[in-house]
Amino acid sequence: MAEMKDTKRDILDAAEQLFAVKGPHATSLRQIIGRAKVNLAAVHYHFGSKDSLLQAVMARRLVPLNAERLALLEEQERKCGRRVIPLRKVLVALVGPALRLSRNSKKGGAVFMQLLGRCFMEPDPKIQAMLDRQLQEVAGRFIPALQRALPKLPTEDFFWRIHFLVGAMAHTMADAERLRTFSGGRCDPDDTEVMIDQLVNFLTAGFKAKSR
Amino acid sequence: MAEMKDTKRDILDAAEQLFAVKGPHATSLRQIIGRAKVNLAAVHYHFGSKDSLLQAVMARRLVPLNAERLALLEEQERKCGRRVIPLRKVLVALVGPALRLSRNSKKGGAVFMQLLGRCFMEPDPKIQAMLDRQLQEVAGRFIPALQRALPKLPTEDFFWRIHFLVGAMAHTMADAERLRTFSGGRCDPDDTEVMIDQLVNFLTAGFKAKSR
DNA sequence: CATTGATTCAAACGTCCGTTTGAATCAGGC
């Protein structure tokens, strides 16, 4: 990574910031190159197109993030041996790394989290396809783990609750800041560990609700 | 309402449809007037600007929707007299009318629901301000009711869970269709009553989780 | 029928967009 040219990284940083705050669709290449202080053509020289730039922005952080998720899940599998991984542990492995990004990255972490949340909500089929591609492996490993942790839950209920999980997580990533003002300062979205606790707590209870 | 000119209503219908499917930002006035089969200038003649058009699209359905929510809440208050309204009843009054819009409106219902979910996720401050204005009264009445239904829940936890509720609800409104393919056809987002049940069920359990 | 105000229309406005081009600049190997 250290050999990445300044121009390329400057573009990624500026694009990440602006995509996250204004949304990919509402951000122009000219705004990006203005912030990155590079030439307009540099974007197409290094990335090819605006779409590919977004893809690169996402992949830069999503690849290690998903690797961390899978590693945490495998660690739990090792710990539990033949036994089933408790629901809470699976959820922590899934949402923890994403929410924690806001702290442990020097910068850009909170910003990227917001972007990831936004991409979940973007109607643009190009963006959706990109996300699906990035999340395919994670979904393929976590869904069976979740299902094993909830053996008595009917499949239909299970998928509904996955859907609600995605909504709560995406909204929390995209707009945690809104909670500060909305709660009159009583909640602090910068305290990531509290955030993870609150979300996992809420989701665990939701998943364990008896079906009707 | 019956006296609304065809042109005005045609524009609202076309705009609602396109805003919902592609997102307000990615929809151009020229696409709207193409679908509505009216002249481009008619939009500015009747609505003034693209922003005002979106506002009008939202208000047309959001005003009666919010009125229904408040009416349902007041009905519960009457029924319960001095007692506290059960959590589940409050949640049904809040999310039921929104989710049910997809059925009981001749057309445009499901479409508008999707648009409402999208607007929740839109970064554009103009759209956010518009939503806040529309939802102020509803929030002011429902939050105290929720708080009364959860007297033992610490305020901080309470606001976190409201945040999760908004995320799950918005995602369900904006992208219920995704659940069909994702669940391999096992869930049917068109069955609104099941959808309401599933969501209320999940949220009720989440809200009642003991705090840590 | 003439007049008036409301509505529709085709055409254009200026601006910003993503992308392309071709020349200028820079680096390192011969």
Add this chain to the structure above:
DNA sequence: GCCTGATTCAAACGGACGTTTGAATCAATG
């Protein structure tokens, strides 16, 4: 010093955008 390939640059491309304009059309009134 010169060549070569990689990078940067200013400038322009065609197209789409939201908005404005001014004339044409329509409906109703006196």
